[in-house]
Amino acid sequence: GAVVSQHPSWVICKSGTSVKIECRSLDFQATTMFWYRQFPKQSLMLMATSNEGSKATYEQGVEKDKFLINHASLTLSTLTVTSAHPEDSSFYICSASGTSLNTGELFFGEGSRLTVL
Amino acid sequence: AQSVTQLDSQVPVFEEAPVELRCNYSSSVSVYLFWYVQYPNQGLQLLLKYLSGSTLVKGINGFEAEFNKSQTSFHLRKPSVHISDTAEYFCAVSVSKAAGNKLTFGGGTRVLVKP
Numbered sequence: 001g002a003v004v005s006q007h008p009s010w011v012i013c014k015s016g017t018s019v020k021i022e023c024r025s026l027d028f029q030a031t032t033m034f035w036y037r038q039f040p041k042q043s044l045m046l047m048a049t050s051n052e053g054s055k056a057t058y059e060q061g062v063e064k065d066k067f068l069i070n071h072a073s074l075t076l077s078t079l080t081v082t083s084a085h086p087e088d089s090s091f092y093i094c095s096a097s098g099t100s101l102n103t104g105e106l107f108f109g110e111g112s113r114l115t116v117l
Numbered sequence: 118a119q120s121v122t123q124l125d126s127q128v129p130v131f132e133e134a135p136v137e138l139r140c141n142y143s144s145s146v147s148v149y150l151f152w153y154v155q156y157p158n159q160g161l162q163l164l165l166k167y168l169s170g171s172t173l174v175k176g177i178n179g180f181e182a183e184f185n186k187s188q189t190s191f192h193l194r195k196p197s198v199h200i201s202d203t204a205e206y207f208c209a210v211s212v213s214k215a216a217g218n219k220l221t222f223g224g225g226t227r228v229l230v231k232p
Contacts, residue, residue, distance in 0.1 A: 034219065043207065043224045093160050105151065106220055108160035
């Protein structure tokens with residue numbers, strides 16, 4: 001099946017710094033990538049949808065200046081948490097789909113756990 | 118808009134016993150249905166999906182699910198669970214097979230398999 005890789009798996013940072021999380025599709029071209037946030041023992045909350053070469057579409061209530069998403073190529077999308085604060089600590093998961101994979105299924109990365117001190 | 122309800126937030130079950138995880142959805146259009154599993158600190162892995170055809174779908178790890186259009190349900194079952202099935206399970210729905218279509222997730226069901 002299609003493989004999506006996220007990096008880093010774990011990151012700890014100081015309050016006020018910025019953190020970048022990468023999401024790569026390893027064996028297919030991801031025309032669309034989704035970024036989710038997951039709080040402990042809860043479901044996935046969609047943050048934004050990014051299409052290659054265009055601006056991301058953010059869900060209601062998600063600060064686009066806080067969570068910068070870039071989808072510059074068909075295999076890479078990045079999420080940058082700017083000026084991170086402890087309340088930004090969470091598990092962030094990306095998923096991807098591509099026109100060559102016309103099954104409706106999304107392929108998920110392994111997730112990135114962010115801890116802001 | 119679509120919505121997904123997973124009726125049980127937690128399901129404790131003994132090893133080798135059967136388990137059923139309930140999922141109901143609402144949608145004004147035809148849907149495609151998925152079950153994903155999430156192990157601790159990991160992403161989601163697809164267990165099975167219903168796109169069309171037979172309403173009984175078999176997936177990985179011995180799981181199966183049945184699509185019931187009249188009851189708008191897609192319950193997941195396994196006849197005999199293992200300790201390794203301890204995980205979070207998510208039911209999801211989409212309205213298109215096209216790339217870029219969003220999935221709407223249920224709240225998740227935590228399965229705890231006891232020895």
